[in-house]
Amino acid sequence: MATAAEQWVLVEMVQALYEAPAYHLILEGILILWIIRLLFSKTYKLQERSDLTVKEKEELIEEWQPEPLVPPVSGDHPALNYNVVSGPPSHSIVVNGKKCVNFASFNFLGLLDDPRVKAAALVSLRKYGVGTCGPRGFYGTFDVHLDLEDRLAKFMQTEEAIIYSYGFATIASAIPAYSKRGDIVFVDRAACFAIQKGLQASRSDIQLFKHNDMADLERLLKEQEIEDQKNPRKARVTRRFIVVEGLYMNTGTICPLPELVKLKYRYKARIFLEESLSFGVLGEHGRGVTEHFGISIDDIDLISANMENSLASIGGFCCGRSFVIDHQRLSGQGYCFSASLPPLLAAAAIEALNIMEENPGIFSVLREKCKRIHKALQGISGLKVVGESFSPAFHLQLQESTGSREEDVKLLQEIVNHCMDRSIALTQARYLEREEECLPPPSIRVVVTVEQTDEELERAARTIKEVAQAVLL
């Protein structure tokens, strides 16, 4: 049967050949010859077409002068002379030889020099030594890592948690584990540098929306929806993500999570939430923005945070449903290819979690202190307070810029230096000015911790006010 049919086709083809006009046959003949030519011609490279002689090439090599590996840095670069902290960077800190009250380190809960945390870390040190000598896959998984992941998942009330050995690498590895080339990420303009690097590594299509502007986000989502309707086949494989921070590192503001969740379901985009500042700060139990707004944590696809602020250890974690999180165990670059977290740091984080669970009152104490200094800092002429009143890290920006960033930085640094002289340790928020997607204006970042007494808070506010007035007026 089949062969008969094939024969027919063949016969028809031969017949068609006879019937075809001559110009058609000639054209096809030429095309076939062209294809043969293409098949057998030497593949040429752009570079090899040039006919430089060996001597000319040598001359070119001789003449080429590269730029220096790094451009020279002037000796008075503001970032070149780091503050030197002698001794522990805890509540009372010695900066450049001066003893100050610390308003600069993100030690919100004062766990950095907590004796219980230290004792737990010490026990771990005596059992495991310091380093892990391997990535998680190759005998670098310790029982403490599993405990910590378990505890974090329980604390955040999610199915699973995964820990990284470096806070910065957490979200920077998590984003490219999911978002690939061709996917679309909607991200807040004020997003921190780690998010920016994660996005860059993912090579996805990035859509920036105005800081905390849900209308702008919705506009972008709508535009994408229209785009999707034009090309439904592509839309079926284009993942959409919204990446936001809980409390923004760069602005001290909170993200409008309830609206974001609504948009998530309306436009079917997944939410990745970076909670480095809000974890262990917001909410009744310190679970972060979700608890603050009373939103089910299952509505957020992925939460990442570092353990370097509230927990006062090192490293970071991601948590969420196993369906999402488990993927990072093979695809999170910073997880797979890096040595695991030193066990003593994991043990310290576990003990810090214990303390947080045992004293849920600590979070409201922190909030009260935030509000107190926030209020006390209002109305300084020349400086404005940027950030939520309940945020333990907020910014003091110049009310009016002098017009040049360099000058602004100098003015603020003068304020910081004077405060330091009067034993209040502050720091400017530092940025890589050329690399930031949207560079925030220069600012002094004030950090509130539970260890600061009311008297110290008042004194700090008073000092800042007086110094600012002296410097700015």
Added chain:
Amino acid sequence: MRPGPGGCCYRRPVGANGCVANGEVRNGYVRSTAAAAAAAAAAAGQVHHVTQNGGLYKKPFNEAFEETPMLVAVLTYVGYGVLTLFGYLRDFLRHWRIEKCHHATERKEQQDFVSLYQDFENFYTRNLYMRIRDNWNRPICSVPGARVDIMERQSHDYNWSFKYTGNIIKGVINMGSYNYLGFARNTGSCQEAAAKVLEEYGVGVCSTRQEIGNLDKHEELEKLVASFLGVEAAMAYGMGFATNSMNIPALVGKGCLILSDELNHASLVLGARLSGATIRIFKHNNMQSLEKLLKDAIVYGQPRTRRPWKKILILVEGIYSMEGSIVRLPEVIALKKKYKAYLYLDEAHSIGALGPTGRGVVDYFGLDPEDVDVMMGTFTKSFGASGGYIGGKKELIDYLRTHSHSAVYATSLSPPVVEQIVTSMKCIMGQDGTTLGKECIQQLAENTRYFRRRLKEMGFIIYGNEDSPVVPLMLYMPAKIGAFGREMLKRNIGVVVVGFPATPIIESRARFCLSAAHTKEILDTALKEIDEVGDLLQLKYSRHRLVPLLDRPFDETTYEETED
């Protein structure tokens, strides 16, 4: 050399080209010294190949990548074929709910979202990796020293989930951790010092270097690192991986060219990508390939515009952790000088582990650290801590202090970890007043030579340089990956096995990392078991029978080879 089956031996040209440039090749073995060649010539009265760059090396550079036997290659492909077929069959069964689906699924509310994973993305994980998942992530509950305690676990659902039985497998010989110099310990002077600092400083820092996280400890560490490396200045970072991925972008950018070894670590690849520079790949440790790229880059400039490149940065590693090869640093430096390129050397595995004084690959070849523009390395391995460093000229480090992503945005190193690095580094330098560091370095070198020689004598195919403490033993077939890992654990030896995608698909291997903490007795036990398992699993693929000459001392460098 017999041509290997297509595709499976694309790294072979390394050896082949290496021979032209550096020495003679006999059956895949590369010799590359003027001294060795001259000795051979004197002995045999003839020289087959003239060494070109041999004069750059001060001692023998013996690196071997034995060809994959044809039959083994074919069987390996058949193995993957069968696994893939079964994978499709089981996916089909799972799709029709005939086989139970174990993996986590999307929530109901989000079923209509665009799927988070592409299906084929996870085919490999689901159908191949899952079968032998028990060989990775084995949790341990002791110091990762020469012997380690592993928590026993069981799976009742074919590795989809694990249950801990509560039993501990005690005293497993640890051939997996990167504890090269044996500083992973919980007693001793380093740990005492770390404990003291821990009590004083706590564990965290809660700020970045540029803000208020620059402790006196960090400054002390950086001075020490600079003097250890013999460079002007150094800077330390909290994570080795991030040292690469966050500093390369500070050094190069658009209009610059990165020449990267094809087997460079993921962190270097990520850093190169983030930098925005053009990236070109040269064949692993192949100097001809590198030279061609350098020459072309300068002669032809940037694509299309033909503008000259702003600068060219060569990225290489000291020891390649999956191959056990050592970078041909003398030649790289010669090329770099000739073409005015810059050199970024990642010594993650080689610092501490190579060289008569443990200063890494520069020390090993007796070169000048000044010739390497960027000396990068980690504290994770030889120093038994965590983090990474970059060393170099003062201008470089000053620039990094102001422009490194790490210095501005990432929390600085934990003080007790810093103390561990400081004390262990001082120990290696002999500044603690003992010869302990020197002994460790010698012990590691001896262990390396001994272990590698014995494995070769047994008939295994071993990759890499004879001085590299990273020892890959070729397994090839996918089924043997799991079998080897399990059989070894049964015999109380913990080994690392790796397959695709960490290696080319056909070249699955087991990897041993030697340590100064391994005693001869431990190594002999391990070797005996490896020998047995090798016979059991028929892993002795090598066709170069080495004549065991047991009366020779450990550090003997040349072997007699006979063809079978």
